[in-house]
Amino acid sequence: MKKIVTGEQMKKLDQYTINSMKVPSSVLMERAGLAVSEAVTCKRFSADRILVVCGCGNNGGDGVCAARILHLKGYKVSVFVAGDPKKFSEGMREQVEIARNYRINFVKNPDYAEYTVIVDAVFGVGLSRPVTGRMRVILGQINESHVPVVAVDIPSGLNSDTGTVMGIAVQADVTVTMAYAKPGLFLRDGQTHSGHVMVADIGIYDTRLKNQDEDNFCFFRTDKEDLGSLFIRQENGNKGTFGKVLLIAGSKNMAGAALLSGEACMRAGAGMLKFYTTNEIRESILSNLPEAMLSVFDTKEPLSEQLEKDMEWADVIGIGPGISTEPYAGQILEYVLKNKGNKPCVIDADALNLLSLHMSLLKSAAPPCIVTPHIGEFSRLTGMSVSELCSDIPKAVREFVQEYGVVCVCKDARTLTILPNGCAYINTSGNSALATAGSGDVLTGIILGILAGSDNHADIRVIPLAVYLHGILGEAASFRRSKAGVIASDLIEELTIQNKKLENQ
Numbered sequence: 001m002k003k004i005v006t007g008e009q010m011k012k013l014d015q016y017t018i019n020s021m022k023v024p025s026s027v028l029m030e031r032a033g034l035a036v037s038e039a040v041t042c043k044r045f046s047a048d049r050i051l052v053v054c055g056c057g058n059n060g061g062d063g064v065c066a067a068r069i070l071h072l073k074g075y076k077v078s079v080f081v082a083g084d085p086k087k088f089s090e091g092m093r094e095q096v097e098i099a100r101n102y103r104i105n106f107v108k109n110p111d112y113a114e115y116t117v118i119v120d121a122v123f124g125v126g127l128s129r130p131v132t133g134r135m136r137v138i139l140g141q142i143n144e145s146h147v148p149v150v151a152v153d154i155p156s157g158l159n160s161d162t163g164t165v166m167g168i169a170v171q172a173d174v175t176v177t178m179a180y181a182k183p184g185l186f187l188r189d190g191q192t193h194s195g196h197v198m199v200a201d202i203g204i205y206d207t208r209l210k211n212q213d214e215d216n217f218c219f220f221r222t223d224k225e226d227l228g229s230l231f232i233r234q235e236n237g238n239k240g241t242f243g244k245v246l247l248i249a250g251s252k253n254m255a256g257a258a259l260l261s262g263e264a265c266m267r268a269g270a271g272m273l274k275f276y277t278t279n280e281i282r283e284s285i286l287s288n289l290p291e292a293m294l295s296v297f298d299t300k301e302p303l304s305e306q307l308e309k310d311m312e313w314a315d316v317i318g319i320g321p322g323i324s325t326e327p328y329a330g331q332i333l334e335y336v337l338k339n340k341g342n343k344p345c346v347i348d349a350d351a352l353n354l355l356s357l358h359m360s361l362l363k364s365a366a367p368p369c370i371v372t373p374h375i376g377e378f379s380r381l382t383g384m385s386v387s388e389l390c391s392d393i394p395k396a397v398r399e400f401v402q403e404y405g406v407v408c409v410c411k412d413a414r415t416l417t418i419l420p421n422g423c424a425y426i427n428t429s430g431n432s433a434l435a436t437a438g439s440g441d442v443l444t445g446i447i448l449g450i451l452a453g454s455d456n457h458a459d460i461r462v463i464p465l466a467v468y469l470h471g472i473l474g475e476a477a478s479f480r481r482s483k484a485g486v487i488a489s490d491l492i493e494e495l496t497i498q499n500k501k502l503e504n505q
Ligand SMILES: NC(=O)C1=CN([C@@H]2O[C@H](COP(=O)(O)OP(=O)(O)OC[C@H]3O[C@@H](n4cnc5c(N)ncnc54)[C@H](O)[C@@H]3O)[C@@H](O)[C@H]2O)[C@@H](O)CC1
Pocket: 014, 015, 025, 026, 028, 029, 032, 055, 056, 057, 058, 059, 060, 062, 087, 089, 091, 122, 123, 124, 125, 126, 127, 128, 129, 130, 131, 132, 135, 152, 153, 154, 178, 202
């Protein structure tokens, strides 16, 4: 797991390093400038003519410092200060003075298209309001030049915590971010504005973040190495050891959703799977997934003694894929949430839409509950509009998790998972191949299968790993096929192949 910090957390860490550890601010800036200079000359683009565009704060200071280092290495570099010198931070003032001593070329009205690479050092984590006026024009000109951009810390104009564009934001090819990545580099517009993200070690003191931040909220991103723990399988185990899953899924016209979840669940490692579904799709399930067991019900009598027995039998319960939003499905959901005890329950798809009408059910359900909404479903669950949600997804998900005590997997191009202990996981695997019907059903199946296969079926820490694995499947499935051509069953096909590769690592 790699840590990610918010702008506010980063500022505290900077201050702690400077004030308590007594590392001079100028030393941190020197290392930041060096890292930026190395990214500019890393041969991704031509560094023949470099323009560094600087704001008044320390982000600008990093930029001027990088310009000086590049100048001393013999590169042709110009600096454009896009702000009022009266507003310079101390760090920026120092850097400008040093740069003038070294006779760096300062320009006033650059023709951006003349340069082969632009360093964007206008705003970093200090951006505090939407970009307007002259600064807006300048950021627009950088984008319109179509010259490759290396952003310092974060593309200027991007909110470091939410990834939303604050009026306008620079479109970077590479972002050199200091000490830790910031959530805004990945979430929402961050994904398309940050380009390749490089994390530069600039000597920031680390121990305050070893466990959790003081306000009990910490971001992480998953790495491939984290998945190793998923593939340890007890050699003398039996199918019971690897967990029994009850999957309440499917309805008359939606057998496919049940099948996709069910097969993904088994292939992700569950020992046994049982469906609880309508009698109309019995044949379809049996003929397509003979490995699964089945209990069927008549939609006129959805609650049966059999359901009670099946819930007793199961270690992990999943409800939602393709169950429809008919009242009978609502009755089952209510029964499950009231009677599941402390068994983990994954609530997805139609079950989320039903739940949104009775949120008190979720509040009173025993933990652990795992909800997996996409943004539209999350909007229904919270009653917030999609645009309101998207303006600060981490805040909305965090508040939801605090209110309901659940695990929330908020599915988006960069899925955000928050656990009840406040730990947030931004998923950075996956691509647009995953935006296909049934992909969410596969994710639900993978979460169920991995929970079932874990020694402790209630170990919710595996959920961000399941999300990461699902993303890898999207990448792998689109390796041989076009992204547009990937369908959900391709993800399942990749599941065993990719697991095998990861198992061997
Ligand atoms: N010693 C330190 O504190 C270090 C700081 N670092 C760099 O410093 C950055 C943070 O520096 P600062 O806190 O000075 O902040 P920034 O440099 O990100 O920006 C602050 C400046 O922008 C102005 N501003 C904010 N929003 C604006 C808007 N919408 N329109 C116009 N002006 C606006 C502020 O008034 C202020 O002058 C980091 O992102 C990082 O690049 C790194 O060098 C590491 C060390």
